[in-house]
Amino acid sequence: MEPMLPPEGERKLEDLAIDLATKASGLASLLPRAVRLEIGDLVRSMNCYYSNLIEGHDTHPRDIDRALIHADYSTDPEKRALQREAVAHIEVQRLIDHHDDLQVETTSLNYIIWLHREFCQRLPDELLWTQNPDTGERLHIVPGELRKSGVQVGRHIPPEAESLLSFLKRFSEVYDPKKLSRVRQIIALGAIHHRLLWIHPFYDGNGRVTRLMSHASLLRCGIGSSLWSVARGLARNVRDYKALLMAADAPRHGDLDGRGALSTLALTEFCEFFLTICIDQVDYMSSLLEPDDLLRRMRLHIEDEMGAGSLPKGSFPLLREALLAGEVQRGHAAEITGYGERMARMVVSDLLKKGYLKSKSTRSPLVLSFPLDAVERWFPKLYPVS
Missing domain, CATH: 1.10.3290.10 (Fido-like domain)
Structure with missing residues (x-):
């Protein structure tokens, strides 16, 4: 040997x-x-x-x-x-x-x-x-x-x-x-x-x-x-x-x-x-x-999804905050999205449902997640998803 x-x-x-x-x-x-x-x-x-x-x-x-x-x-x-x-x-x-x-x-x-x-x-x-x-x-x-x-x-x-x-x-x-x-x-x-x-x-x-x-x-x-x-x-x-x-x-x-x-x-x-x-x-x-490039890819994808009606307006500011800060306190969602409390909760709920955010409990902070549908847009060539 x-x-x-x-x-x-x-x-x-x-x-x-x-x-x-x-x-x-x-x-x-x-x-x-x-x-x-x-x-x-x-x-x-x-x-x-x-x-x-x-x-x-x-x-x-x-x-x-x-x-x-x-x-x-x-x-x-x-x-x-x-x-x-x-x-x-x-x-x-x-x-x-x-x-x-x-x-x-x-x-x-x-x-x-x-x-x-x-x-x-x-x-x-x-x-x-x-x-x-x-x-x-x-x-x-x-x-x-x-x-x-x-x-x-x-x-x-x-x-x-x-x-x-x-x-x-x-x-x-x-x-x-x-x-x-x-x-x-x-x-x-x-x-x-x-x-x-x-x-x-x-x-x-x-x-x-x-x-x-x-x-x-x-x-x-x-x-x-x-x-x-x-x-x-x-x-x-x-x-x-x-x-x-x-x-x-x-x-x-x-x-x-x-x-x-x-x-x-x-x-x-x-x-x-x-x-x-x-x-x-x-x-x-x-x-x-690299945060700036990743945010650019995320923004382009989320804008496409919002344009298609798949995600609500106000989604990207929440995801950007989750990426840069590591987590988002639920009580800050209205301030980040610019919406009232009820509408902000609806945006959060939709992002949780579709796997873009996750949380340990209904009161825990929100953290960024990566649904497979977003992977190819956010992380090109990571692996084939089609």
């Missing part, structure tokens, strides 16, 4: 790591906390959609939304199973984002097993089976259980089941963040992502576990957040992603390619790709969440 990290002193990787840390810090400061939390819910759904896509499961965002928010599952068994798979992914990521995950290092054996168990125990039984392509034997996936036999993934033959614990022990030792500087922790993220996929500790679910672990690791080292998703970038560059993963499986190419069994150059290239994807996604979300 060596090398586990790119060589020290790789200037390009160091520059990428510093750039990512700087830009991620700026993203977190763009909007009030209450708005960030709501956008986090939206991004979790997006992350799930793209993670599904990498696995070849095209679960439409509206199907995810119906299952997650309304517990409205399809009558089609296959579509219903994929909806439950999507909800499982979102629920586990929510645990991570809210710091309700297992509080051990994200590269430890216990954390990796926790991720697999939490995800798989939420799946319907029909998704907990896989097939040995050589023998045709059906294998039952036990949540949190390491595989008990050998497998082959394309041309790659992962370690034998008997040696998984020793490989995972080495994995957790090398990637222990206490042994790495912050810049090296960030550089290591791509290597961690590849090497866990290379070990392939479970019969199935390795891709999801790895992407969830990457999300958790980004969060723990202070650059990740619920506001952006590396999975979106990986899915939108899936050919390069899979090709570079495969290249990093390869043995070293002669004496100029490091001293380990595997290619140092290919691992370094994958780490560069991974950090570049992260930066691209932070840049993308920063452009979407």
Whole structure:
């Protein structure tokens, strides 16, 4: 499995790591906390959609939304199973984002097993089976259980089941963040992502576990957040992603390619790709969440909706206040809209009904929400909604 990290002193990787840390810090400061939390819910759904896509499961965002928010599952068994798979992914990521995950290092054996168990125990039984392509034997996936036999993934033959614990022990030792500087922790993220996929500790679910672990690791080292998703970038560059993963499986190419069994150059290239994807996604979300531009897109959309009679006049001032202030006291609605109390309550009621605002109770402050119908107008190309 060596090398586990790119060589020290790789200037390009160091520059990428510093750039990512700087830009991620700026993203977190763009909007009030209450708005960030709501956008986090939206991004979790997006992350799930793209993670599904990498696995070849095209679960439409509206199907995810119906299952997650309304517990409205399809009558089609296959579509219903994929909806439950999507909800499982979102629920586990929510645990991570809210710091309700297992509080051990994200590269430890216990954390990796926790991720697999939490995800798989939420799946319907029909998704907990896989097939040995050589023998045709059906294998039952036990949540949190390491595989008990050998497998082959394309041309790659992962370690034998008997040696998984020793490989995972080495994995957790090398990637222990206490042994790495912050810049090296960030550089290591791509290597961690590849090497866990290379070990392939479970019969199935390795891709999801790895992407969830990457999300958790980004969060723990202070650059990740619920506001952006590396999975979106990986899915939108899936050919390069899979090709570079495969290249990093390869043995070293002669004496100029490091001293380990595997290619140092290919691992370094994958780490560069991974950090570049992260930066691209932070840049993308920063452009979407820049307040003036976001308000402009919101205003144009709301004006269209008011013109069509779908939303009442006075809607935009309330939504603007919710975006900029983080929340709106109900008693201020009349002042913000310029209407009397009764008419202002009607505007609030309509925005709540249509999902543009939400509130914990009839007396609680109003916070901005993001109905799927508005997502494409407010957040272009976040994911397909048509």
